[in-house]
Amino acid sequence: xxxxxxxxxxxxxxxxxxxxxxxxxxxxxxxxxxxxxxxxxxxxxxxxxxxxxxxxxxxxxxxxxxxxxxxxxxxxxxxxxxxxxxxxxxxxxxxxxxxxxxxxxxxxxxxxx
Amino acid sequence: xxxxxxxxxxxxxxxxxxxxxxxxxxxxxxxxxxxxxxxxxxxxxxxxxxxxxxxxxxxxxxxxxxxxxxxxxxxxxxxxxxxxxxxxxxxxxxxxxxxxxxxxxxxxxxxxxxxx
Numbered sequence: 001x002x003x004x005x006x007x008x009x010x011x012x013x014x015x016x017x018x019x020x021x022x023x024x025x026x027x028x029x030x031x032x033x034x035x036x037x038x039x040x041x042x043x044x045x046x047x048x049x050x051x052x053x054x055x056x057x058x059x060x061x062x063x064x065x066x067x068x069x070x071x072x073x074x075x076x077x078x079x080x081x082x083x084x085x086x087x088x089x090x091x092x093x094x095x096x097x098x099x100x101x102x103x104x105x106x107x108x109x110x111x112x113x
Numbered sequence: 114x115x116x117x118x119x120x121x122x123x124x125x126x127x128x129x130x131x132x133x134x135x136x137x138x139x140x141x142x143x144x145x146x147x148x149x150x151x152x153x154x155x156x157x158x159x160x161x162x163x164x165x166x167x168x169x170x171x172x173x174x175x176x177x178x179x180x181x182x183x184x185x186x187x188x189x190x191x192x193x194x195x196x197x198x199x200x201x202x203x204x205x206x207x208x209x210x211x212x213x214x215x216x217x218x219x220x221x222x223x224x225x226x227x228x229x
Contacts, residue, residue, distance in 0.1 A: 006155075031215060039152075040224060041222065042203075042219035043156070043219060045216055045217070050215060055215060090155050090156070097215030102161075102203075103158065104148070104155040104157070104158070105155050106154055106155045107154065109153060
């Protein structure tokens, strides 16, 4: 298994909703990442988990809450989002934070209304 | 802070033409990756170059990593309409530890359109 999977593929939520994005990989990678990407722009790093511990939080607003239940799973909990949070949310994994084997998931297209 | 300057930002060419995309930095990277992304999809890794001076070929795509591991190029020969997409270069930090640990530095991307 050489891929990163993400669910759901599309999500529309209101500003008062609570939802979660899910990411899974079975490549034995020990680093997992959340990125946010606006159209035609490069991905922007949000969080890094290294060996299931949060190692980097790029000053992301608290309405985004990451969780790493185990080495294969990564969640992003969303609450009270703003319309400007609408974007493609990408999960990625790598062998370790300095490893060069990286894989991105297909993304979740999030629309906040 | 590591920066990657990617150029050109936009490229519109006819099928059959050749093209080159560049990524340049003043920083050294342990490796550099090239991705291709279609609208609404995640980036797909095309290649990772690791050794200074390395050249890798993937069918009509040729990737080079600079001797000093600060720059890279992607050359496409005889472009096809299926090559259309957003091309991203991304550098992995050199050395472990510090605030750059675990961060990929992305170039700004090149939007390639190949017309039939």
